[in-house]
Amino acid sequence: MLRTIKSSKLEIGMYVTRFVKQTGNMNLTMAGWIKTEAAMKGLIAKGILEVEIDTSKTLVAKTESENKEKSEKQKPISFDNELSRATGLYQQAKSFQKKLLNAVDREIAIDVKQVEAMSNKLVDSLERNSNALLCLTSIREKDSYLLEHSINVGIMLATFATYLGFDKAKIQKLAFAGVIHDIGKIKVPDEILHKPGKLTDDEFVIMRNHVNYGGDYLSQFDDLEPSILETVMQHHEKIDGTGYPNKLRDDEIGMYGRMISIVDCYDAMTAERVYKKGMPSMKAMKILMRESGVHFDGDLVRKFIQCIGLYPAGTLVKMKSQKVGLVTKVNQAKPLEPEVKIFYCAKNRHYLASRDINLAASHCKEEIEEVIKAEDYKIDFQKFFTQAVA
Numbered sequence: 001m002l003r004t005i006k007s008s009k010l011e012i013g014m015y016v017t018r019f020v021k022q023t024g025n026m027n028l029t030m031a032g033w034i035k036t037e038a039a040m041k042g043l044i045a046k047g048i049l050e051v052e053i054d055t056s057k058t059l060v061a062k063t064e065s066e067n068k069e070k071s072e073k074q075k076p077i078s079f080d081n082e083l084s085r086a087t088g089l090y091q092q093a094k095s096f097q098k099k100l101l102n103a104v105d106r107e108i109a110i111d112v113k114q115v116e117a118m119s120n121k122l123v124d125s126l127e128r129n130s131n132a133l134l135c136l137t138s139i140r141e142k143d144s145y146l147l148e149h150s151i152n153v154g155i156m157l158a159t160f161a162t163y164l165g166f167d168k169a170k171i172q173k174l175a176f177a178g179v180i181h182d183i184g185k186i187k188v189p190d191e192i193l194h195k196p197g198k199l200t201d202d203e204f205v206i207m208r209n210h211v212n213y214g215g216d217y218l219s220q221f222d223d224l225e226p227s228i229l230e231t232v233m234q235h236h237e238k239i240d241g242t243g244y245p246n247k248l249r250d251d252e253i254g255m256y257g258r259m260i261s262i263v264d265c266y267d268a269m270t271a272e273r274v275y276k277k278g279m280p281s282m283k284a285m286k287i288l289m290r291e292s293g294v295h296f297d298g299d300l301v302r303k304f305i306q307c308i309g310l311y312p313a314g315t316l317v318k319m320k321s322q323k324v325g326l327v328t329k330v331n332q333a334k335p336l337e338p339e340v341k342i343f344y345c346a347k348n349r350h351y352l353a354s355r356d357i358n359l360a361a362s363h364c365k366e367e368i369e370e371v372i373k374a375e376d377y378k379i380d381f382q383k384f385f386t387q388a389v390a
């Protein structure tokens with residue numbers, strides 16, 4: 001996608017297609033990537049004020065100091081050790097999201113660096129143990145959809161990007177975009193935002209405007225990375241051109257835009273709302289598959305499903321033995337045999353001392369019978385997370 005930015009905002013790796021504004025009369029002989037700090041400074045010194053860049057061609061290269069600051073690798077730790085930390089972080093992200101929405105509603109400026117720092121913390125947690133935060137995305141408070149949805153999209157987008165082999169700088173950008181992608185919804189009246197039934201045409205126009213609200217609000221911040229704004233603007237675009245707000249199609253939608261539309265839709269379908277039950281993940285995956293090549297990039301849908309697995313981390317499963325456990329790790333090679341933390345007995349309806357089992361292990365005799373919901377067995381997930389594991 002083509003964007004115009006100030007030349008002072010150029011970064012190594014950006015692909016310059018045209019000079020837009022300058023004090024002199026220079027011609028760009030050939031479009032190309034900014035490869036060195038010297039090249040960037042050279043353009044500014046020659047009076048180039050604004051350039052057009054093609055964000056779909058941006059390379060990953062970052063300045064040395066940025067790499068050092070953003071890419072410090074976290075040491076991997078166990079699920080149990082990360083879980084209590086991730087639980088605190090998730091709560092922190094929710095209260096942060098509340099402040100963020102409040103700022104957007106009152107049209108007060110936000111500190112982009114603070115939002116970035118929050119989403120980077122989510123990425124760091126995923127790097128230490130990818131499953132702890134992912135598990136938390138499956139626990140929903142019915143009246144917290146707006147807060148939880150954006151955090152969940154940030155977490156799942158970062159997980160998806162990691163699966164696709166993106167480097168940490170890109171993963172951080174996607175987490176950031178996920179966290180802020182729906183901030184424009186705060187401007188949509190509650191009776192439309194939380195309407196249980198189908199929206200009327202007029203209501204749908206207002207609902208669709210949340211993308212432009214968010215985009216307009218975010219575009220005032222010069223220090224916001226252009227690809228993040230672009231991802232926010234494209235999260236409801238569909239590859240057959242029936243999406244909004246710009247009815248983009250196929251390659252007009254960037255890679256990040258195609259990724260976020262899948263993750264956004266998956267989380268919305270599986271979310272518990274005041275007026276509807278969350279859809280089982282398997283059913284949501286079938287809908288994504290059905291819409292492949294129409295609304296979504298088919299290749300990316302397949303990769304997303306491989307990434308989160310048939311039993312995503314956080315799924316509550318009942319074994320044939322009637323023991324109940326939480327999926328704590330997806331097995332990509334054997335999707336029907338994840339790692340599970342057993343902690344409840346469905347037959348006698350009581351908690352068990354938690355223990356980890358790997359369904360793929362040759363000595364393991366347990367087998368998943370079905371996916372269940374916590375409320376069906378009055379399982380207190382909060383109790384499980386705060387006491388049984390931590």
Ligand SMILES: [Fe+2]
Pocket residue numbers: 181182210235236
């Ligand atoms: Fe949205």
